[in-house]
Amino acid sequence: MPHAPDPGGAAAAWPRAFRTAVLDPGAPAPAGLHGCAGSPAGRRFDVYRNNVVHSLTTALAEIFPAVERLVGAANFGVLARAFVRAHPPRSPLLFAYGEAFADFLARYEPVRALVYLPDVARIERAWLDAYHAADAEPLPGAALAALAPDRLAGSRFRPHPATRLVRSRYAAASIVLANRGTPPPAGGRIRAGEAEAALVTRPALTVTLAPLCPAEGAFFAALLAGRTLQAAAGTAAEEDAAFDLAGAIRRLVDSGAFAALRTDADGEREETTP
Amino acid sequence: MRRAETSSPPAAGRFPAFSVAGRAGASFKPQHLEAILADPGAIGFLEVHAENYMGAGGPPHAALARLRAERPLSLHGVCMSIGGLEPLDRAHLARFADLVARYEPALVSEHLAWSTHDDVFLNDLLPLPYTDATLARVCDHIDAVQTAIGRPMLLENPSTYVLFAESTWRETDFLREVVRRTGCGLLLDVNNVFVSATNHGFSAAAYLADFPLAHVGEIHLAGHARDADENGVAFLIDSHDAPVADPVWALYETVVAQRGAVPTLVEWDSAVPDWPVLMAEAAAAEAILARKGGRVAQEPRHAARA
Numbered sequence: 001m002p003h004a005p006d007p008g009g010a011a012a013a014w015p016r017a018f019r020t021a022v023l024d025p026g027a028p029a030p031a032g033l034h035g036c037a038g039s040p041a042g043r044r045f046d047v048y049r050n051n052v053v054h055s056l057t058t059a060l061a062e063i064f065p066a067v068e069r070l071v072g073a074a075n076f077g078v079l080a081r082a083f084v085r086a087h088p089p090r091s092p093l094l095f096a097y098g099e100a101f102a103d104f105l106a107r108y109e110p111v112r113a114l115v116y117l118p119d120v121a122r123i124e125r126a127w128l129d130a131y132h133a134a135d136a137e138p139l140p141g142a143a144l145a146a147l148a149p150d151r152l153a154g155s156r157f158r159p160h161p162a163t164r165l166v167r168s169r170y171a172a173a174s175i176v177l178a179n180r181g182t183p184p185p186a187g188g189r190i191r192a193g194e195a196e197a198a199l200v201t202r203p204a205l206t207v208t209l210a211p212l213c214p215a216e217g218a219f220f221a222a223l224l225a226g227r228t229l230q231a232a233a234g235t236a237a238e239e240d241a242a243f244d245l246a247g248a249i250r251r252l253v254d255s256g257a258f259a260a261l262r263t264d265a266d267g268e269r270e271e272t273t274p
Numbered sequence: 275m276r277r278a279e280t281s282s283p284p285a286a287g288r289f290p291a292f293s294v295a296g297r298a299g300a301s302f303k304p305q306h307l308e309a310i311l312a313d314p315g316a317i318g319f320l321e322v323h324a325e326n327y328m329g330a331g332g333p334p335h336a337a338l339a340r341l342r343a344e345r346p347l348s349l350h351g352v353c354m355s356i357g358g359l360e361p362l363d364r365a366h367l368a369r370f371a372d373l374v375a376r377y378e379p380a381l382v383s384e385h386l387a388w389s390t391h392d393d394v395f396l397n398d399l400l401p402l403p404y405t406d407a408t409l410a411r412v413c414d415h416i417d418a419v420q421t422a423i424g425r426p427m428l429l430e431n432p433s434t435y436v437l438f439a440e441s442t443w444r445e446t447d448f449l450r451e452v453v454r455r456t457g458c459g460l461l462l463d464v465n466n467v468f469v470s471a472t473n474h475g476f477s478a479a480a481y482l483a484d485f486p487l488a489h490v491g492e493i494h495l496a497g498h499a500r501d502a503d504e505n506g507v508a509f510l511i512d513s514h515d516a517p518v519a520d521p522v523w524a525l526y527e528t529v530v531a532q533r534g535a536v537p538t539l540v541e542w543d544s545a546v547p548d549w550p551v552l553m554a555e556a557a558a559a560e561a562i563l564a565r566k567g568g569r570v571a572q573e574p575r576h577a578a579r580a
Contacts, residue, residue, distance in 0.1 A: 014403060014438065015359055015391035022396060032403075033436040035503060036475045043503040044435040044473065047511055051398040059397070089395040092353030092366055093328055132329025135336075161330065205333050 021045070022052045023085050056084045059094045064101065064124045066179035071111060079108055095132055098125055116170035116192055123176045123209065126164035126200040130207045133162035138203040138256030144249070147263065153230040157223050157258040162202035165220050173198035173211035197221070203256025210255060215240035219248050220257070287378045292346040294319045294380045294537040296567060298560035299348060300552045301514075301541045307337050309549035314344045317556055319380060321348035321539045327377075328369045338377060346380035348492065348539060349373055353395065356415040356429070357402040358388035371422040381492050381537065383428040383461045384419065386412065386449070403438035404448040416456040428459045428491045433466035433498075433512035435473055445470075446484040453489045460486065462536075463494035464526045465518065469510040478525055487533045495526060495559060496541040515544035518555060526559070527566050535567025 017030035029045035057080035061068045068076040087100045102121040111117050138160055144152060166172070174190045176198065197217025199210045212220065215236040222232035229249075236243040252258060297318025302310070310317060320341055327334050341347065351370055354362060374382055387399035402408050419427050429452060431445065443451070449460060462485060471478035497516030502508050518526075518540065530536070540555040 014440075015388065015400075018400060019391050019394055019396060022398075022400075023394075029436070032439045034439060035436060036473060036507060036509070039503065039505060039507065041436040043501075044509060047435045047501070048398055048400060052396045055397045089397065090393050092325055092355075092363070092390065092395045092397075094325065094397060095329060130332075132332050132334070135331035162332075202332060205336055 119168035119172035130162040158260040215243040348381035349379035351384040404443035428461040430461035433469040459491035535563040
C-alpha cells in the first residue's frame with residue numbers, strides 16, 4: 001500500500017509512547033494527553049493499561065487453565081503479567097498467543113520447582129492449536145484392515161491437521177487431564193516423574209488428549225515424521241522391548257490422529273480410502 | 275480519494291440473504307449456541323468478532339456456519355488498527371476478506387482506533403489524535419479494507435478516556451470527512467457516545483445532534499462501569515459487562531426517532547449472562563425500533579447489504 005514515510009517528530013510519537021507506557025506499570029502517561037477539562041490523564045490512562053494487561057493475562061489463563069490451576073490464580077496473574085510485558089503478542093490472533101509461554105516458564109525462577117510445568121504449557125498450547133486446526137476426515141479403519149501385512153509395514157501416514165505430539169520426561173499429559181476436569185484414572189495417583197507423551201488431536205469437533213508411554217510416544221513421533229510403520233515400530237521397540245505394537249496400531253486408527261496413508265506401492269499417490 | 279465500488283449481493287451465495295432491516299441483534303457467545311439454535315428467528319441477527327473466526331477450522335467455524343444458515347450475521351473486526359500510523363497488516367486484511375467472502379455478512383464493521391504498533395498487538399481499542407495526518411491515514415486504511423472486501427464497511431465511533439492536545443478536528447467532523455472521502459458508512463455506538471461525553475464533559479445529545487446520522491448503518495448498545503480519577507471525578511469505562519444503562523436507552527430512542535429503525539446490536543462481552551437476559555436486551559431495542567423507528571431506515575449508500 002502506498003504510504004508516505006511516517007511523519008517524523010512529535011506528531012508521530014503517540015503510538016510508540018502509548019505502547020511503551022501501556023506495558024510499563026511504572027511509567028507516567030504519555031505527554032500530550034489529558035483528561036476532563038485539562039485534568040491529568042493519569043488514572044484515565046490507566047484504563048488502557050488495565051485493559052491491555054488484563055485482557056492479555058485473561059487470554060493466557062483461558063489458553064493455559066491447567067498451568068493456572070497448578071500455580072494458583074494469584075501466582076498465575078503475577079507470572080502472566082511478567083510474560084505479557086516480556087512477550088507481548090505479535091499477532092492480532094489471540095488464540096495463537098503464548099507460543100513462548102512454556103520456555104518462559106522454564107526460565108521463570110519462582111516456578112522452577114514445578115519441573116513439569118513447561119510441558120504442561122506445551123500440551124495446552126497444542127490443545128488450542130488442535131481446536132482451531134483445519135477440518136479433515138480421519139483415516140478410516142478399513143483402510144488399514146484392507147492392507148496385506150507387508151504393505152502395512154511399509155505404509156506412511158499423513159497426520160490430521162489437528163495432530164500434535166508433546167513428549168515429556170514427566171507425566172505432563174496426565175497432569176493436564178487431571179487439571180482440566182478429567183477424573184483421574186481408577187486408583188491412579190499420578191507419578192509426575194514418569195515420562196509420557198501427549199497425543200493431541202481433533203478428528204471431529206472435540207479435542208482429545210491421550211497420555212502415551214514413552215515407547216508409544218516414540219512410535220507416534222516416528223510416524224508423524226513420515227517414517228514407515230515398520231521403522232516406527234522398530235524405534236518404539238528400542239525404547240521398550242515390551243512395546244505393544246497391536247495396541248499402538250489400534251490407537252493409530254481410533255485416535256483419528258492421521259488423515260491418510262500411503263504404501264510404498266502407491267509411490268507419491270496418497271489414498272485415504274481403500 | 276477513490277470510492278469503494280458498489281457491492282451487490284453474491285450471485286450464488288452459500289447462504290440465504292436474510293435482511294437485518296428493523297431488527298435488533300446480540301453479540302454471539304459460544305455458550306449460547308444451543309439456546310439460540312433452539313429458538314430460531316427470535317434474535318434478528320448475531321454479531322461476531324472477526325478475529326475469533328480466523329483459525330482454519332474446528333468448532334468456531336462449525337458453529338458460525340450453523341448460525342449463518344438461519345439468520346443474518348454482522349462481522350465486527352476489532353484488531354485491524356485502522357487508526358494506526360502503520361500500513362495495515364496485509365495478512366490480517368486477507369483473513370478478514372476471506373471471512374466476508376465465506377459468511378456473506380449483512381453488516382461489516384471496524385473501529386476508529388488502533389491496536390498494533392511496531393508489530394506489537396496490544397489487544398485494546400486505543401485512541402488517536404484527530405489531525406489532518408491521521409485523517410489521511412484512516413482514509414487510506416479504510417480504502418484498503420473496502421478494496422479487499424469488495425464492499426463498503428461501517429466505521430465505529432470510539433469510547434475514550436483521554437484526549438490528545440494535538441487534535442485539531444472534532445470527532446464528529448472527523449467521521450463526517452472520513453465518510454465523504456471513502457464512502458464508508460458509520461456504526462454509531464450510543465454507549466460510546468455517552469461514555470466519552472461523561473469522561474470529557476460534553477453533551478452526548480449535542481454530539482448526536484452533530485453526528486452524520488444519515489450514514490449510520492448500524493447502532494451498538496452496551497453496558498458500562500463507573501470509576502473515578504485522582505481528583506475524585508467520576509468517569510465511565512466501556513466495559514460491556516452489564517445491561518444497557520437508562521440514559522443510553524434514552525439517547526437511543528432519540529436517535530431512532532430521528533434516523534429510523536437502524537439495525538441495532540446489544541454487545542455483552544464480559545460477565546456474560548445466560549441467553550435469555552441478553553435476548554431480553556435485544557428485544558427491548560427491537561421494541562424501540564418498532565415504536566420509534568416509524569419506518570425502516572433507508573440504508574446508507576452502499577453501507578449495508580441484505
